[in-house]
Amino acid sequence: MVKKKLTPQVLIIGAGVTGTGIARDLALRGISSLVIEKGNINDGASGRNHGLLHSGARYVGSDLDSASECAQEARILKRIAPHCIEETKGLYVAVKGDDESYVADFPGLCKKAGVFCQALCVKEALALEPGLSKDTIAVFRVDDASVDPFHLSLENMNQAIEHGAVYYSNCQAMGFSLEKKVIRKVSVQNCLTGECFKITPRVIINATGAWAGMVAQLAGIGLDMIYSKGSLLVTHNRLTTHVINRLRPAADGDILVPGRTVSIFGTTSVRLDNLESIRPEFDEIDFLIDQGAQMVPGLETARYIRAYAGVRPLVRSQNETRGDDRTVSRGFYLFDHAKDGVDNFVTITGGKVTTYRLMAEKTADLAAEKLKISTPCTTADTPLMSKAPSKLIEAGMSVKLWAKETNPGDYMMWECEMVPKSHFKELILWLKQNRERADLNSLRIHSRLGKGACQGTFCSLRVTGFMYDEAYINGGQGLDNIKYLLTERFKGQKPVLWDSQLAQAELNEAMFCSFFGLDMVDPDRKG
């Protein structure tokens, strides 16, 4: 590893939307940074959320500051990152039996928070969204949108790299060497190779979301974290054009967010004691579907292709003296650990994808201050557009592009998401130039490989064949890759395997186990 890279001005721990957002912010200020991530980009909550770019309406009943913060930040993101956002608009829907006083107060509260909201008559709403329940009694239209957090984080990181930042995946922060109120060195371990090394930054930012308490503990600082798990379901088809919210105080199973070809439905709120296994429980899924079907009956019979869960971190009894005054609202927590006796250490946690840019700005301000650099933040006005190929992330869109660009020899690599070979080739080339490896797993992270209804049955095969042809992989690597992909994807598929998806799983297993014998392929076999 090159020595220079290990002495950045700022070390950022965690590559979720916050960590990558901070890297971009610092890079645009000309401050060098290194991002380390124990897994891959968006392995945490940033890859396991609803993808709702909040208009703020959800919080008008509980937290007006959060509501207006969302409204402002959503407007900024729509301006700087339109390619990561789909302006779906949102509907707030009350059905028979819902609290009518909340319905009556809703428009007033929105007005107070500066959140756009317009009443629709039920007939009008049903014409807009025929999937809504016939028991609908009130509907408001808001400015909700759907955001692709993967795309957002990748663009953050790519733009930061284009401005000099460095990113190491699979590298976990393991310990701090403290000396006179300052962290001198950070010990890091590569989780794949086991290799350990040290980084000597001037400022350290802990952007590890739900894991923030554990990382703070490495510096002997106690953060009393509460973990609230939320589970989500992905449908095979897109069920609505708008984001649909239940018009009631925030509760379980009340948001349906369309994103390109699918819809994401959730969520729940379940306390966890630790972060060892973050996964949806079967009864949660059944409960969600029963709840959601009251609002959109199609959720009862929908075909679900995946389920996943993320954790929202909350910091307990965060009293005024400890909470930094830069925390503009209760929406997120920013700690300057100088107050805890560690001068060059900062923690940022909580918040939302919607407000990540603001969180990054406040955090970068604090880091810059510690470095005595006064260059201002420019992230709100700089387009979030890197040069990396992103066509593959935008499933569904790829088809349209393909139809326009078709040339002979180009064919679909995986059918359920309609991804042509040419886009795929472009991504592999880019991965080879910019990342350590171009295997099925890094492709999975940078594209929607294996996320469609076929559960990876056909796409993994074709893509592997293509990778062998182009000599990107050799020996038994392809089989190990497919095994790993199927194993990873299965975790998300398992809770929703019934009806057609169970049939699909049977075909998948017949092919990969009965016929190709992958269950008997030893993953440690030297290829």
Add this chain to the structure above:
Amino acid sequence: MENKTHLKTDLVIIGAGMAGLAGAVFAANRGINTILVGGAGAFEYASGLLDLWGLTHPDNGYCKDPWQDLAQIQASRHFHPFSKICPSTIETAFGELTDVLGQNGLAYAGLPRENSQIITAFGTAKPTFRYPVTMAHNVTAFRDKNPTLLLDFNGLREFRARFVQQVLSSTWQNIRIAAIDFPQMSGRSELVTPLMAQAMETEQVQDKFAAAVRPQLKGEQFIGVPAILGINTADKIRKRLEGLLGVNLFEIPTSPISVPGIRLKESFKKALEDTCVTRLPDQRVLLASQNPGKDFVLETHTHSGIRAARIQAGTCLLATGRFLSKGLISDRKGITEPLFNLRVDQPTDREHWHAASYFDPKGHAVNLAGITTDERFRPLGRKNLPAHEKLYAAGSILAGQDWMRTRSGAGLSIATAFSAIEQIALGRT
């Protein structure tokens, strides 16, 4: 409703997968008047290989002698359908079926008491009991690690020679690869094996193929190709090409929809022509009922949902497969059998359907769910008595077996269909 056909028969077989078709062949050989309802369904996914038993415990590797393991199953796994059939009966069933397929254009090969290892399109070696003779040199070339040329076809995604070569590189070094355009299809961006096989049926295409391959040979005595050597006369085509090229030619089975699966379907079709079996391939049974002591009455529909026939039969063989074929139906709450609402033995709830890890060596519990039968293959009802006196079940719908992990797909279907038909034949006399 008025123009619906009324049919009456001794035996109705529901489902034309491996179990249904094999059952129909056995019924034909025994002169039982039969109606076979159902299209190919999951059958088209079949690889064309006839497995019997290939894997008992993953830790011990693939089994060489399936009979030895089957004897153990008889002794230890009382819930397994194979525990109800004696090995010599299974042997007879395989023999009877492969004879019929052989007489109808699809010859099978294999050792009497051992599995053979076939190289797949993944470069993995699959244990199987009987394989089409077009794959015979696949087995021997791999066994002896002969110098071999693997052929790639430009534009064919389902088979990539370098994939196979690389996966095998640690055990079988002297494989060379070469790419050619498939005759009359050059420039096409996407090729599919069934169309290639169809084209191979003409001598003109075979000659062009040979001409394209000849310059690629560098002394190899074996050539491997994906399974594309024709549909109806594959072995003749293979022999003709071997003559033209002066080498041994073999096929490698590919992922579905595969040509060997289509060949099986065609061979069965021929075998059942002009027999006492009537096929209704474009229909599905929608409703089935039986009153005690009376005949079964089945209502069939065409795929477009039009009512087609009303079938009356004294005996019924249920061979409707599992989830993929809709012989079993699942929802969030459980697994059901849709035609007779039979008892389905299954894990207590959905949470226990699957293991935590996809490749868990124990497999997934949901794959053991299904219909439990008595010794005569009659589905048991809630009180452990036969649900209907003359209802039988065969194939993958049966409980207590995981054909995918144990590599016993065709064998299970053939053996259980054979046993059921023997029982039915007995009951007739």
